Amino acid sequence: MKWIKIKWSPEEADRWSKEDYLTFILSPLIYFLLALGTIWSLLFRWYGWVTLAISGLLLWIMIKIIDPKLKAISRDYEKKQKQFLEELEKIERWEN
Amino acid sequence: MVSFAWLDWFWLIVFIALMVVCGVLFYRLGKRSLADFFLAGRGLPWWLPAASVYATHSATDTPMWVSGVIYKYGLRGIWYTFFSAWCAISAFASTRIFRRSLAYTQAEWQTLRFSGLGAELLRGWIAGWQVFMNMFVLGWVGMAMGKLCHYLFNWPEWVGLILFSSLCAIYVLAAGYWGVVMADFQQGVVAFSVIIIVSIWGIVAAGGPQQIIAKINSLGESWRLNPLAFSGWTSGDFPLVWFLTMLVIAVIGGFGIGTSIDWYPEAQRIQSARTVRDASYSIWAGSALIVVRNSLWAVAVLAFFSLYPRIQSTAQYEMAWYRLGFEFLPVGLVGFFFAAVVAIHISTISTHLNLGASYATRDLYQHYFRPRASDKELVWVGRLTTLILLLGSFLYGLMMKEITQWLIFALWIMTAGIWLPSILQVVWWRFNAWGYLASWMANLGLSWLVVWVLPEFRIIPVLPDYLQFWIMMVLGALIYLPITFMTRPEDMNRLVKYYVMSRPLGWWKPVREEAIRRGLLKDNEGKLAGGQL
Numbered sequence: 144m145k146w147i148k149i150k151w152s153p154e155e156a157d158r159w160s161k162e163d164y165l166t167f168i169l170s171p172l173i174y175f176l177l178a179l180g181t182i183w184s185l186l187f188r189w190y191g192w193v194t195l196a197i198s199g200l201l202l203w204i205m206i207k208i209i210d211p212k213l214k215a216i217s218r219d220y221e222k223k224q225k226q227f228l229e230e231l232e233k234i235e236r237w238e239n
Numbered sequence: 240m241v242s243f244a245w246l247d248w249f250w251l252i253v254f255i256a257l258m259v260v261c262g263v264l265f266y267r268l269g270k271r272s273l274a275d276f277f278l279a280g281r282g283l284p285w286w287l288p289a290a291s292v293y294a295t296h297s298a299t300d301t302p303m304w305v306s307g308v309i310y311k312y313g314l315r316g317i318w319y320t321f322f323s324a325w326c327a328i329s330a331f332a333s334t335r336i337f338r339r340s341l342a343y344t345q346a347e348w349q350t351l352r353f354s355g356l357g358a359e360l361l362r363g364w365i366a367g368w369q370v371f372m373n374m375f376v377l378g379w380v381g382m383a384m385g386k387l388c389h390y391l392f393n394w395p396e397w398v399g400l401i402l403f404s405s406l407c408a409i410y411v412l413a414a415g416y417w418g419v420v421m422a423d424f425q426q427g428v429v430a431f432s433v434i435i436i437v438s439i440w441g442i443v444a445a446g447g448p449q450q451i452i453a454k455i456n457s458l459g460e461s462w463r464l465n466p467l468a469f470s471g472w473t474s475g476d477f478p479l480v481w482f483l484t485m486l487v488i489a490v491i492g493g494f495g496i497g498t499s500i501d502w503y504p505e506a507q508r509i510q511s512a513r514t515v516r517d518a519s520y521s522i523w524a525g526s527a528l529i530v531v532r533n534s535l536w537a538v539a540v541l542a543f544f545s546l547y548p549r550i551q552s553t554a555q556y557e558m559a560w561y562r563l564g565f566e567f568l569p570v571g572l573v574g575f576f577f578a579a580v581v582a583i584h585i586s587t588i589s590t591h592l593n594l595g596a597s598y599a600t601r602d603l604y605q606h607y608f609r610p611r612a613s614d615k616e617l618v619w620v621g622r623l624t625t626l627i628l629l630l631g632s633f634l635y636g637l638m639m640k641e642i643t644q645w646l647i648f649a650l651w652i653m654t655a656g657i658w659l660p661s662i663l664q665v666v667w668w669r670f671n672a673w674g675y676l677a678s679w680m681a682n683l684g685l686s687w688l689v690v691w692v693l694p695e696f697r698i699i700p701v702l703p704d705y706l707q708f709w710i711m712m713v714l715g716a717l718i719y720l721p722i723t724f725m726t727r728p729e730d731m732n733r734l735v736k737y738y739v740m741s742r743p744l745g746w747w748k749p750v751r752e753e754a755i756r757r758g759l760l761k762d763n764e765g766k767l768a769g770g771q772l
Contacts, residue, residue, distance in 0.1 A: 154761050159744045163331060170523065171327035171490045174530050178317060181534035182466060185438075187448040209331060210516075217514035220339060227740055231341050234350060235601075236610040 147208050151215035162208050169205040173198050241391045241565050247574025254429070254578035255406060258585065261425055262410020262418030269414035272614045273605075276415035276621050277343060277597040278511045283420065285517035285524065288508035291420045292525025293532075294427035294586035295504050296323065297434075300383035301583075302536055306559035309540040310550070313463030315477050318485055320533040323501070326526035328493025330519045332744060333665055337496055338509050338518040339741045344369070345497055345506050346602040349672070351740075352664060354733035357672025357726075364679065366602030369503055373595030374628050377404065377588060378635025384584045385636065390558060391565065391577070400636045407585035408629050411592045412622050416511065419589045426582035427528075433579035434532055436572075438539035441563030445542035454545040463541065484705040488658060494744075495662035500654060504590050507597065536560055592625050599624035655708045656682025656715035666745025668734060674723030681718040685711050735759065 148155075148162060176198035183191025243251075269276050279287075308316035326334075342348035346365040350358045381400040388399030410418035445451050455463055462468040469479040492498035496506075505522055512518035543559040550556040564576045600621045605612055612620070654661075660678035663670040689711055694701040702710070728734075731753055737743075738750045739759050754760045 157742050163744075166331045167328050167493075170331060171324055171493075174321075174324045174327045174527065177527060178321065178530050178534050179466060181531050182314060182317065182538055185442065185448065185535070185538040186452065186464070213516035213519055216335070217516040220515055224341070227339075227341055230736070230740075231351075235347075235606060 153219035156215035166209045244570045246571040250574035262422040265414040265417035269417040273617045285520040288521035289525040290427035291423035293528040294423040295590040298380045298587035299584040302560040303557040305536045307557045310556040314466040324489040325492040330523035353672035354730040366598040369598040373591045374631040377632030382636040407588045426586040437564040438535040441539040442542045444567040451545045481705040497661040595628045596624040655711040673726040674719045677722040678719040
């Protein structure tokens with residue numbers, strides 16, 4: 144999937160991008176299909192299994208799209224978290 | 240009434256002992272610090288908070304509520320339960336933003352996003368409201384257990400309310416959130432397994448899918464089999480416009496912070512995850528399990544309808560899923576089922592005990608009374624407030640009668656007027672604390688007026704709930720938007736700090752440019768101006 148970015152610099156990962164917007168579309172769609180697919184499958188309707196299979200495929204695609212970016216954000220943020228936590232405690236103690 | 244064999248009692252006692260001991264085992268971790276007592280040290284892999292999201296939102300009253308809407312509306316009632324879809328977008332939008340803020344609670348987040356007196360008033364208000372709300376939830380969930388025990392064993396309702404909540408409080412008091420999340424994992428696995436077993440058992444007991452469909456068709460009620468059987472655009476008991484409203488609320492609500500009453504327990508799970516990625520996946524996966532669980536229940540309740548199609552009393556058909564378990568499972572498995580019901584129950588109780596205590600301790604006691612209190616002192620305050628919440632919940636529980644009515648009111652109406660402001664505070668830099676505070680105050684008044692007071696005096700007709708939502712949203716905006724523009728924007732220093740830390744999406748251009756000017760962020764060409772936070 145060349146149109147999906149795999150390698151992210153920290154600055155790039157911090158910006159909202161098409162990968163995020165695609166995920167915003169796919170994610171609720173997967174929930175919707177999961178809800179319907181489970182119901183129809185339990186009622187032994189053939190299209191229930193098809194719906195579940197589509198939701199599984201979309202889930203796989205969604206993770207392929209968003210996971211590299213989430214990994215990059217997490218890696219970069221971990222380095223700053225200690226400093227941010229200190230800031231947080233200062234606000235909590237009315238020192239800032 | 241249900242009679243237990245010795246094997247049933249065996250399952251029940253073993254399960255309760257396991258759950259309580261599992262929680263207490265984490266006593267040493269829970270007492271290490273405030274972050275351990277309320278967030279498990281911010282170090283959990285995604286699947287632990289995910290199990291906790293799932294377990295917490297599977298309460299004793301949840302199958303009653305789902306049974307109620309499916310029995311009444313058929314499979315289209317599943318959309319009443321689809322509010323959990325707010326996590327679909329939240330997992331990758333507001334969850335990421337909130338996790339990066341590192342706030343313990345949503346109330347604390349208000350003082351990171353906003354500044355000055357408005358932010359402090361907001362924090363105090365949300366913390367106080369959350370202490371009340373958690374006690375309220377504990378009361379209604381506890382009372383659902385009281386009703387169930389009355390149905391099963393003919394115990395007075397207060398016995399079921401007090402007994403199981405008190406057992407659960409043992410490990411919450413000892414180990415705090417460590418106990419909650421570890422017990423939740425165990426309870427989530429047990430509960431999900433039993434939900435699958437009982438639902439499929441019920442479907443088989445009703446003769447299987449073909450028999451259920453044939454029976455419902457023969458009753459002339461085939462519309463019950465269609466999840467998308469709307470009664471018209473605006474007419475009938477299930478109009479399409481209701482469905483679209485619900486989708487907007489649930490899905491778009493994921494961009495906001497505090498758009499749903501479920502946001503508050505989720506916020507704690509988000510912060511307990513070890514990374515931003517873990518936080519996102521925990522919220523997504525936990526809610527996906529909830530979506531699947533609701534569908535399992537829906538088909539099981541449909542099976543129940545095919546067996547008992549003419550029940551008129553809400554209180555009776557709300558027990559549909561429980562009746563499938565207790566009336567059709569064989570001896571020995573009934574105790575296993577009840578043990579799972581106890582697991583479902585105490586996973587919710589434990590969460591709300593710890594969550595309510597976190598608002599009382601972090602946002603009220605520490606922030607406003609003892610800012611320099613040691614971690615040891617704060618952990619003890621956390622325990623004391625847990626105990627107060629437990630006792631308060633008994634009082635609330637004994638005051639409640641109708642579960643479905645309260646739940647629908649809370650899910651739908653009480654959040655209507657603050658739904659949009661909860662999104663605006665995330666996506667729009669100019670929205671300020673006074674605007675958000677005004678939306679809360681306006682909503683409290685408007686919701687009672689529009690839903691109960693004005694229709695009671697025949698000034699307006701009783702409106703369908705989707706119309707109530709849109710009316711309250713517009714009326715609320717007429718109050719909080721002018722207030723926002725009439726008051727100053729938030730302090731730019733605070734906004735820049737918040738932006739650099741959380742990287743919110745939406746309309747933040749002036750703040751982003753200021754952050755670049757101060758050298759805190761690289762510009763679009765990747766250059767850094769140089770500066771200090």
